[in-house]
Amino acid sequence: MTRFTAWNVFWQGMTGQKGWSRQWRDPEPKAHYDVVIVGGGLHGLATAYYLAKAHGLRNIAVLEKGWIGGGNAGRNTTIVRSNYAQPGNREFYEHSLQLWENLSHELNYNVMFSQRSHIALLHSPGAIDAAARNYNTMRLTGTPDTEIWDLSKLKRAVPHLNYAPDARFPIMGAAVQKRAGTARHDAVAWGYARAADALGVDIIQNCKVDGIARGGGRITALETSRGRITAGKVAFAVAGSTSLLWQMAGLGRLPIESHKLQAFVSEPLKPLLDQVVVFGMGGAHFYISQSDKGGMVFGGDLDWYKSYAQRGNLPIVQDVAEAAMSVLPCLGRVKLLRHWSGVVDMSMDGSHFICKTPLDNLYLNAGWNYGGFKASPASGWWFADLIANDRPAPMIAPFDLKRFERGVQIDERGAGPDCKLHG
Amino acid sequence: MLRIACPFCGTRDHSEFSYGGDGSVTYPALDAPMQDWHDAVFLRDNICGRQVETWQHVHGCRMWLMVERDTMTHEIFSVRPAHPGLAGALEAAE
Ligand SMILES: Cc1cc2nc3c(=O)[nH]c(=O)nc-3n(C[C@H](O)[C@H](O)[C@H](O)COP(=O)(O)OP(=O)(O)OC[C@H]3O[C@@H](n4cnc5c(N)ncnc54)[C@H](O)[C@@H]3O)c2cc1C
Ligand SMILES: [Zn+2]
Secondary structure, three states: OOOOOHHHHHHHHHOOOOOOOOOOOOOOOOOEEEEEEEOOOHHHHHHHHHHHHHHOOOOEEEEOOOOOOOOHHHOOOOEEOOOOOOOOHHHHHHHHHHHHHOHHHHHOOOOOOEOOOEEEEEOOHHHHHHHHHHHHHHHHOOOOOEEEEEHHHHHHHOOOOOOOOOOOOOOOEEEEEOOOEEOOHHHHHHHHHHHHHHOOOEEEOOOOEEEEEEEOOEEEEEEEOOEEEEEEEEEEOOHHHHHHHHHHOOOOOEOEEEEEEEEEEEEEOOOOOOOEEEEEEOOEEEEEEEOOOOEEEEEEEEEEEEOOOOOOOHHHHHHHHHHHHHHOHHHOOOOEEEEEEEEEEEEOOOOOEEEEOOOOOEEEEEOOOOOHHHHHHHHHHHHHHHHHHOOOOOOOOOOOOOOOOOOOOOOOOOOOOOHHHOO | OOEEEEOOOEEEEHHHOEEEEEOOOOOOOOOOOHHHHHHHHHOEOOOOOEEEEEEEOOOOOOOEEEEEEEOOOOOEEEEEEOOHHHHHHHHHHO
């Protein structure tokens, strides 16, 4: 694999770009691996990379039923932030943000991480107080770049929001995380894949797991569309398909439901919005940023009913368009270019699972809701640590399947046990 | 847009309705063991395919309904009132 360096980019530019090697191999699956990761999204690929890089394992495969990054990895709105207030979440997401800050160097791949700041609009004195409480908690617990902005500061930074005092929800200020931002989702999948492949990981695409053989409290083999594969350890990182794999392994029910979330991109515009702006008020939920190509990338709530279909419904298109018009009326005549949806693994408290399972050699990574893009580096890091050492590190100990039995819910939103409400 | 045939109001867009959740969940007795309550509140089959689910016709008659729907194709197979007494009365009237 040719490394990306300034010299190589220059030299290839002078010689017709003919000297690059392929980014990762396309190997035939072997009959046995020490670790098999099911799911070639960000979490699966990051896990494979850190298993090889930090724990020295080599005989690893990632099995992906389609193409890597074809799931939620390549469908999300790419917001990265660590402004969480619940113990457990805030340390985890802050660690993830720190990994993001060096990810392009770590992977020798430009993931276009842009720390352009995350601006959550506030619309009432009560909301400002609540945000101040949350953000003060974050400042005291290791996330120092969280601030509350008053209206004059906000207007200087983003002058073209709808500041009309007679708006239904007039803007009164904002909660801001300055190190937050966006990254290029495809590049993250490809970067992890390329770096994992360079360490010997087999990335096997078009390989669907459709049967799981068990014996003696362990998984003995995986039946795949490309043959039977045995594994010392098996790790699930299949996002919206988690319940299906779990039931294939004969393990019953989970505190997870699959819901679909849509995203939208407009025709490319000249530079318009230099931050991630979030509007959440009353029934509205809306987040928007501008991609490097100029498209306005935005999204809102999930489709409100459980679904495994990767296609969105029209009422949400209308909701999101209405929210867009109420905060950024200048978008009114912009054309929508594409919209799509992904199936997200919504959990009962809105938080994730990185944990051991009832089977000795099976490990679970799931429950990422709307927010699993930003989580992917830390998720891979700690999932690899769990798989390699067969015990949860303190960082992920709260995120097991048994927390509900202990009466613990890590419910950032305070929405209660209803998966669809944890937006 | 899904079209849900409300037994009281007729066929309407799903945007008139509010999705409840898995209609197969039944809550245990109040003094049932903690584990039973945990399972009912937190664990779901999360079926890919035909499932029974609850919807409320919030912008119509406000009745709760049991809808049998495919969670992959979104095809709706049947709709009946969630209240068993009402469902029975409707059937008897037919
Ligand atoms: C529209 C949308 C917007 C989002 N916006 C954001 C955001 O702004 N910020 C943020 O942090 N997060 C966001 N998310 C969430 C984030 O995208 C997901 O939480 C995250 O991508 C999930 O992890 P993953 O990348 O590993 O999943 P995926 O990419 O879905 O990977 C799972 C893989 O498993 C494969 N698989 C499934 N079953 C099998 C099988 N039987 N055999 C083999 N392979 C199988 C699938 O094909 C898939 O490729 C968004 C999600 C969506 C859908
Ligand atoms: Zn009705």
